[in-house]
Amino acid sequence: MREIAGDGERLPDREEVRHALARVLASEAFVGSPRLQAFLAYIVEQELDGLGDAIKGKIIATDVYGKELDENGGALNLVSVEARRLRRALDDYYADAGRSDPMRITMQSGGYRPQFESIAPAEPLVDDSQQGSHFHIGLQQHKLAFLIGAVSLASVLVVGYFSLQSAPTNAVVAASSSSAKLAAVREESLASVQAVNLAEQTRGMFFPLFDARRQSINLEAFQHVIDLDPNLSAGYAGSAQVLALQSMVTTDPAEAAALAKEALEMGVRATTLNPTSGWSQAAHGWTLVVTGDMEAGLRRARIAAGLEPQDGNVLDLIGISALLANEPSLMAEVSHPERIRVGSGRFAYNNIYGASQLMLENYDEVIDAFSTAAERGHPVSAPSLFLLATAHHENGDTSKAQRAIEEMWATWPGFSAREIVARFFENDPVTRSRVLAVLDANMPD
Numbered sequence: 001m002r003e004i005a006g007d008g009e010r011l012p013d014r015e016e017v018r019h020a021l022a023r024v025l026a027s028e029a030f031v032g033s034p035r036l037q038a039f040l041a042y043i044v045e046q047e048l049d050g051l052g053d054a055i056k057g058k059i060i061a062t063d064v065y066g067k068e069l070d071e072n073g074g075a076l077n078l079v080s081v082e083a084r085r086l087r088r089a090l091d092d093y094y095a096d097a098g099r100s101d102p103m104r105i106t107m108q109s110g111g112y113r114p115q116f117e118s119i120a121p122a123e124p125l126v127d128d129s130q131q132g133s134h135f136h137i138g139l140q141q142h143k144l145a146f147l148i149g150a151v152s153l154a155s156v157l158v159v160g161y162f163s164l165q166s167a168p169t170n171a172v173v174a175a176s177s178s179s180a181k182l183a184a185v186r187e188e189s190l191a192s193v194q195a196v197n198l199a200e201q202t203r204g205m206f207f208p209l210f211d212a213r214r215q216s217i218n219l220e221a222f223q224h225v226i227d228l229d230p231n232l233s234a235g236y237a238g239s240a241q242v243l244a245l246q247s248m249v250t251t252d253p254a255e256a257a258a259l260a261k262e263a264l265e266m267g268v269r270a271t272t273l274n275p276t277s278g279w280s281q282a283a284h285g286w287t288l289v290v291t292g293d294m295e296a297g298l299r300r301a302r303i304a305a306g307l308e309p310q311d312g313n314v315l316d317l318i319g320i321s322a323l324l325a326n327e328p329s330l331m332a333e334v335s336h337p338e339r340i341r342v343g344s345g346r347f348a349y350n351n352i353y354g355a356s357q358l359m360l361e362n363y364d365e366v367i368d369a370f371s372t373a374a375e376r377g378h379p380v381s382a383p384s385l386f387l388l389a390t391a392h393h394e395n396g397d398t399s400k401a402q403r404a405i406e407e408m409w410a411t412w413p414g415f416s417a418r419e420i421v422a423r424f425f426e427n428d429p430v431t432r433s434r435v436l437a438v439l440d441a442n443m444p445d
Contacts, residue, residue, distance in 0.1 A: 014048050017116050020103040027097050029089050036086050038064050043114050044105065055112045066338070083112060192229045199225045199234035203279070203313050204345020208381045209245060209320070210420065218242050233274035237283035240266035241317060244290040248423055249416075263287040271300075278308025282317040294325040294427070305334060312341035312349070319352035326427035331356035350378040351387075358387050359431050366391035382412040383420065390438045405442035 021044050024030055025037050042064045046055050061075035065082075087107055094104050104117045202221040205214060219242040225235030243263035247256045267284035274280050285300030301318040308314040315334040322330040335352035354369035370388035373380050389404035408415070417439055425432035 016103055016118070017044065017048060017105070020101060020105055020116065023098060023101055024090070024093055024105060027093050029093060033085075033089070035065075035082060036089055039082055039086050040090075040105070040114075043107065043112055047114050052113045057112065060112060079112075083107065192232065195225045195228035195232050195235065198228070199232070199238055200344055203234070203238055204343065206241060206313070207316065207346065207348040207351075209348075210249065210381065210383075210415070212249075215242050215246060219246075231273060233270045233277050233280045236266045236270035236273065237277070237279045240264075240270060240283040240287050244287045248290055249420070251419075260287070260291050264291055276307060278304040278311055278314040279317075281307060282314045282321070286317055286321045289321045289324050297321055298325055298327060298330070301330070310340045310342050312343035312347040313345065314343075315339070315341065316348045316352065319349065319356075323352065323355055323424060324427065326359070326425075328356040328359035332360070346378075351381065351384055354384070354387055358391055358435075359428055361394070363391040363395045367395070382408050382415040382417060383424075385411075386417055386421070386435060386439060389442070390435045393438045393441075394434065401438055402442050405438065406444075409444045 021041065025041065030037050030040070039060065042060065043055055046052060057076045057079045060079045065075070065078060087109070090104075090106060094101065098104070102119055104119060106115045106117065107113070108115065198221055202218055202225075205218055208214070219239060222235050222238035222242065225232060225238065229235070240263050243259050243266060247259035247263060250256045250259065264287045267280075267287035270277070270280035271284045281300045282304035285297040285304060288294075288297030288300060290297075298321065301321045304314050305318055319331050319335045322328070322334070331352055335349040335356060337349065337353060339349070341347055341349070350369055350373055354366050354373075357363075357365035357369065366387060370380075370384050370391070373384060385404045385408035389401040389408075392398070392404060393401040408417070418436060421432060421435045421439070425435065
């Protein structure tokens with residue numbers, strides 16, 4: 001059987017692809033090249049997410065390599081060079097260590113989309129006297145493949161998807177730590193492996209914050225993590241962050257109070273189970289800030305930053321906690337574009353950094369962050385546009401402010417902009433009044 005995806009044909013099973021990717025990234029050639037690991041992991045995940053058409057050189061330059069586009073084309077040249085290296089490395093791998101792999105990953109010549117090819121295995125010639133030993137070997141290989149597939153890509157390949165401004169030694173330490181944690185989990189049960197896998201995948205889906213359906217799915221997934229392993233802090237940390245968010249955006253006061261209470265209980269449970277987890281501390285801190293205990297919440301947030309200074313998901317959670325607590329300096333610190341990040345999913349640091357600069361009245365920085373967000377591959381949401389509009393307005397460009405607000409209303413016609421601004425900038429009356437004034441001045445007819 002032969003299946004190729006990336007050119008319009010049917011995509012193979014996601015888990016089969018991730019098995020194949022795990023084998024490649026664990027190979028000798030790729031372990032020694034964090035750049036190639038990051039490049040390959042990124043394009044494969046984009047393809048699996050249905051974003052293959054959007055895989056362009058300029059997006060890889062900004063998302064994977066953290067490079068700004070320049071007039072001389074240096075960033076794009078870097079991507080071209082790395083793409084040639086990646087194609088050669090894949091060819092070398094499948095000619096040697098991966099020659100028996102059941103699926104192969106290649107990359108288009110002249111483009112960057114990955115292709116996945118399933119290879120039918122050849123029937124081995126085995127005499128009767130060897131059948132028992134071959135069965136034993138096959139069983140062990142099957143178990144190994146199952147474990148590889150059970151662990152999420154983000155967990156296994158923490159080294160593979162990080163900002164490549166970091167030193168290779170950082171990558172090795174991160175990979176070793178992740179492997180050690182997963183090895184410890186496997187000693188418990190396969191249910192624990194599944195719980196770790198699901199929690200890691202789901203936490204990368206927290207943003208965009210105001211997608212109610214997404215947050216309901218996230219909460220259900222985190223609650224399933226708790227069912228799989230009640231002693232794993234991740235399920236409680238994830239549930240805490242979603243419940244606290246839901247308590248903020250609901251319009252029913254009684255429901256908001258109940259959600260906040262449950263969120264705080266989950267946060268306490270997470271830090272009780274694992275006080276040295278940055279995620280647990282950040283989630284607990286977020287619930288404290290949401291429920292009004294700013295000092296205690298920010299203390300937890302700073303502890304989390306010390307425990308996991310490069311975890312992009314943790315840093316984002318700290319950032320929105322600092323936003324709610326009116327601490328723009330902490331927001332800017334954890335969301336700075338040049339900060340090294342590891343983790344799964346798309347990070348929200350661009351939006352958090354832009355909001356911090358608005359609060360600090362650095363309007364040119366706000367405009368730079370939000371006006372090029374889509375080009376750089378960063379998520380764009382309704383808040384991105386009303387914050388951009390406010391910066392334009394404060395700089396005296398009311399026509400650009402009006403266009404940004406018009407785009408927001410056209411794209412998100414039912415978005416509760418005023419309510420969100422009032423809640424998230426509750427403790428920053430100056431920024432709140434500025435944003436609300438721009439919204440009011442550009443209300444649709």
